[in-house]
Amino acid sequence: MSSTELARQECAVTILGGPTAVLDIGGLRIVSDPTFDDPAPHGYLTKTTGPAVAEADLGPVDLVLVSHDLHPDNLDDRGRAFAEAAPLVVTGPRSAERLGPPAVGLSPWSSRAVPRGDGGGDLTVLVVPAVHGPEDADRDADGNVNCEVSGFVLSGEGLPTVYISGDNASIRTVAEISRRLPDIDVAVLHAGAARVPTKFDGRPLSLDSRRAAAAAAVLDPRLVVPAHFDGWTHFSEGLADLRLAFDEAGLSELLRVAPHGSWTRLDKS
Template sequence: MASSSPLLPRHDGSALVVGGPTTVLDLGGLRFVSDPTFDDPGPHGYLTKTIGPAVTGTRLADADVVLVSHDNHADNFDDSGRAFASAAPLLLTTTGGAERLGTPAKGLAAWDTHTLTRPDGGELTVTAVPAVHGPEDGEADADGDINCQTIGFVLSGDGLPTVYISGDNASIRTVAEISRKVSRVDAAVLHAGAARVPGKFRERPVSLDSVRAAAAAAILGAPVNIPVHYDGWDHFTEGREVIEHAFDDAGITSVLRVADHGTWLPLKP
């Protein structure tokens, strides 16, 4: 991905929240960008973006892999995000998303893996994990998905922190399943914000609310938890202060990592 703008210097072993769900993860010499959203504020159908990105897509044009939890909703994949992903060497997303998007997309079902070669000669494995994009009792489509097909991701490799990216998952039961199957999670990127959409699921959250985000952190036992997906769109109903309060109520503020968007956060304590 070529660009004339200065590229954002890499910080291996760190994450940076761009805004909304969009997160940069530099890990094992590779740069990942998850759920890219780089549009300016404005309407996107029934959703409205309220805050632009802290870092433009042109500064991340050296991304090695783009991760898209689902391509169906603009708050996870807006117009500029689509253009950014289409120029990437590799896009990992749902099986349905890969069919819609074409090259360079590769579709993964839950528990499928894709192995990447690291610059140091080692390997990094991306594992797709389940996500439920709404209440568990929400009406499912013909494929059994609630709201739409959605996945999260686990990034792992020898000598690297294991990182879980939840995608738009609202299910604590699903977090528990992932915790049972993944031996260790060192850092979790949690899509919080209690997203609520008029006319859907009696306006119950389609992403983690703050209490469930704290519960997910406790279940996973990760020493680093980075909330995302809590500002930048008007249907996100719980912001940073509410998340901080929930972690404090749970007595686990020590594992919460929040900073102004555009700030690097270590993926290890």
């Protein structure tokens, strides 16, 4: 391992900025929604902060999760190259068609077993639904708002069950996930109340802070790790809003916020 390589953990998560999370779990290193470009405009979106850890410093990665491939704040140019070089990418069917190998496209409520690196059998990667905008917005031929977006639930024997929301704005969808999967231990929630004036009259495309707290109340996890609330100009709410919303909901004890690039333990100890 080089002196700058991000040290492996037994069971932990770190947010690198934007939506990009690194999870070390079950002897695997997993990266969700890789974004590694430098700050710059990306069409109608503008990135203001680069990643806390560069892709070259992550070491070998076993799995990449891509919630959706069409928006650069979730998969930018260097993030796309990073995903294409991974041994396995799990995403939605339309995203997989566009990305090509090594992407595997799974519809909601479908799963993929990934052999664990710790000898504990398989890690199950379950794709769950997400709604990237208001519930009443127009939907495409596949029933998606804005575009196809996937969330993920990771689980395995002796491991915490981890939900990664992707860009979801729907509490109804969170409730469905909770009903089907009542034992979520950790929720990595994309928050920030992303807004684009030309889309859906500027209404949120992802969870605002109050909806993030409501999602936490519905899921009832041991801890919540917020992501995707900074680093881009289209976020209308930040960390202070999240802290306030969780405090007003009486859920501050669930919220875990560490500096980008620092680890949050996911095990129960």
